[in-house]
Amino acid sequence: MRKAPEPVHIIKERRDKALAALVDGVPYIRTLGVSFDRRGDELTAVLNYDDKLIGNPLLPALHGGATASFLEVSAIMELSFAILWDEIESGRLDADSLSPETLPRLPKTIDFTVDYLRSGLPRDAYARARVNRSGRRYASVHVEAWQDNRDRLFAQATGHFLMPERS
Numbered sequence: 812m813r814k815a816p817e818p819v820h821i822i823k824e825r826r827d828k829a830l831a832a833l834v835d836g837v838p839y840i841r842t843l844g845v846s847f848d849r850r851g852d853e854l855t856a857v858l859n860y861d862d863k864l865i866g867n868p869l870l871p872a873l874h875g876g877a878t879a880s881f882l883e884v885s886a887i888m889e890l891s892f893a894i895l896w897d898e899i900e901s902g903r904l905d906a907d908s909l910s911p912e913t914l915p916r917l918p919k920t921i922d923f924t925v926d927y928l929r930s931g932l933p934r935d936a937y938a939r940a941r942v943n944r945s946g947r948r949y950a951s952v953h954v955e956a957w958q959d960n961r962d963r964l965f966a967q968a969t970g971h972f973l974m975p976e977r978s
Contacts, residue, residue, distance in 0.1 A: 873931030889940035
């Protein structure tokens with residue numbers, strides 16, 4: 812006899828707790844003003860507009876460093892959420908007891924290349940990361956960022972990451 816599947820709302824709550832713990836474990840995310848919208852296992856990062864993000868007030872345009880940081884944070888969170896979710900689903904980690912001390916270590920950036928396709932406008936920006944390859948030691952991620960129209964990217968990036976050792 813098979814065990815009945817868990818109700819969907821329980822799984823959603825567990826995923827939301829895991830994501831909240833992961834984001835709270837990185838204070839820089841809050842400083843930058845990034846939040847995450849989760850739909851299933853897909854994360855959309857949102858860079859909430861703030862005047863401090865403007866690099867050129869004459870245009871005005873988002874600072875290139877803020878854009879690169881936003882893309883890198885999006886890539887790392889995508890990788891980290893996948894690791895965290897695997898740990899929770901395998902039973903090695905309890906979503907209810909997550910804290911900065913119990914979270915798995917974050918992937919470390921090996922290299923990160925940003926393509927600035929156009930100026931970032933003074934408004935909210937969105938990004939999605941796609942993991943191209945993720946192994947025990949290395950991962951490759953592609954990130955795309957847009958503002959008003961998903962088809963008009965203003966930046967994209969490719970990053971390579973050293974994956975943390977798993978217990």
